Amino acid sequence: MSDPSTPYRPPHRAVTRTYRRPYKKSTKGCCQCKARKIKCDETYPCSNCRRKFVDATCCKYTSTSQPNTSPSDPPQTHSSSTSSVSKSPLHRSLSVTPVGVKSSNLLELRLMHHYTKSVYERPRRISGCALYHSLWDFEIPQVAFSSELVLNALLGLTSLNLLSLNPDDQTLSSSAWSYFNKAVVLQRTALDAMDRRNAEPMIITAVLLAHYNWLASCSEDNPHPKKLEVETYNMCKGILNLAQESGPCLEKYSAIPEVVVELPPGSSLDQNFMDLAVEDMETLLRSLEFRNIHQEDKDACQKFADEVMQIYTLIASGSKDNAGLEQKMVTILHRVPECFVQLLEVDDPTALALLARSIMCLDLLGDSSAWWVHGAGSGKVPPKAINGICKTMPVEYRWTMEFPLRVVAKEVKINRDFGKNGSHSGKDEDAS
Secondary structure, three states: OOOOOOOOOOOOOOOOOOOOOOOOOOOOOOHHHHHHOOOOOOOOOOHHHHHHOOOHHHOOOOOOOOOOOOOOOOOOOHHHHHHHHHHOOOOOOOOOOOOOOOHHHHHHHHHHHHHHHHHHOOOOOOOOOHHHHHHHHHHHHHHHOOOHHHHHHHHHHHHHHHHHHOOOOHHHHHHHHHHHHHHHHHHHHHHHOOOHHHHHHHHHHHHHHHHHHHHHHOOOOOOOHHHHHHHHHHHHHHHHHHHHHOOHHHHHHOOOOOOOOOOOOOOOOOHHHHHHHHHHHHHHHHHHHHOOOOHHHHHHHHHHHHHHHHHHHHHHOOOOOHHHHHHHHHOHHHHOOHHHHHHHHOOOHHHHHHHHHHHHHHHHOOOOOOHHHHOOHHHOHHHHHHHHHHHHOOHHHHHHHHHHHHHHOOOOOOOOOOOHHHOOOOOOHHHO
16 A cells, blocks of 8 residues: 555646657748748748739848748848949749739730720721620620620631631630630530530620631631621521510510711712712613523512612711611611522522622721721721622623722722812722
8 A cells, every 4th residue: 555645646647748840930031921920931922922813023022031042042242242233133034924824815905905995996896786786895895794605606706707807816716716626516515415504605605706707707718608698697596586586585585786977967979989880780780681591580680770779879978877887788688579589599699789889888988997898907897798799790790899899999089178169079990
């Protein structure tokens, strides 16, 4: 037994301690690491700041704590150290590419910047259909932010436009086709499971794909008019059918709106241009008398000619409503009998000649900033399309292309100074 007078002592137990490697506590870390209470390696910029920030100047040290130099650096006095900071470059060159950003993200950023800049720098529109005005400025980008389908179609179309301004950029060449292909695949998938929730993105995507087809056709040297106009026309008809099936919630897309472009108050025509245009159209229509085609086809050609003459008059009057005029031009096939489209499908020479005159009107406008209609750079629609029609035209009907070719060659043009200073324009010297 133990002695009662001896105080009780608990048995000794071994205490397990965690081994901690001894290190020298730093007091010279950068301000960012001190604020975050993390270890700093005391370089400039430190590894933590390199991961967190793009700009090296975010890594700051207090005057009493300067970053360490490499062991091989010789000791310097304060004056020599100060001068070397201003003269010698940083030890680590800064990359202009943000950390963690993929090249594909940078391309998308470039494309969205180009789209936004090109759309919002256009001259202010005067009148015309409200949907036409807001579609490119608001609806398309707004829906693209929440729809991968619309986003791919938008990036594909923008790539195509930017490629026409930079034809040697292979990145844009591949991205235009890649985004277009993705949009087509997604569109087909969406059509198989169509409901009201994805109806508007599908319609907007169809609009973008139709414009892609329009511009892509003119990226070729001699685009065939059937691919340019007839395919685009059929795609637009598909948009209307899709909108009609979607119900009343998307009624605004279900019909080609009637475009009313009014003559400016007190306007006077550039009569010299109109004289040339009227003479040309009368000569072309007289040739129909010798054509062995059905009367309904002749009537359809007459209707198309009337539409073109109306556009001539509006442009020659000095109308500034480019949006309305552009819409009248691109929707002209929807306002004439269906048999005219059938004439284009079989390369009828009179129908082709009339089509050339409607496309030619785009070249008469003073503002061509709506690149999704006019094209841009090496892919300008009027000269490419008219040259393509000319190549398709039978040799015995090539004379019908003389007037459109003179317009795109700037030999015949609208004199935008007519009516000023109390005088009207004279004939262009080359057009006389």
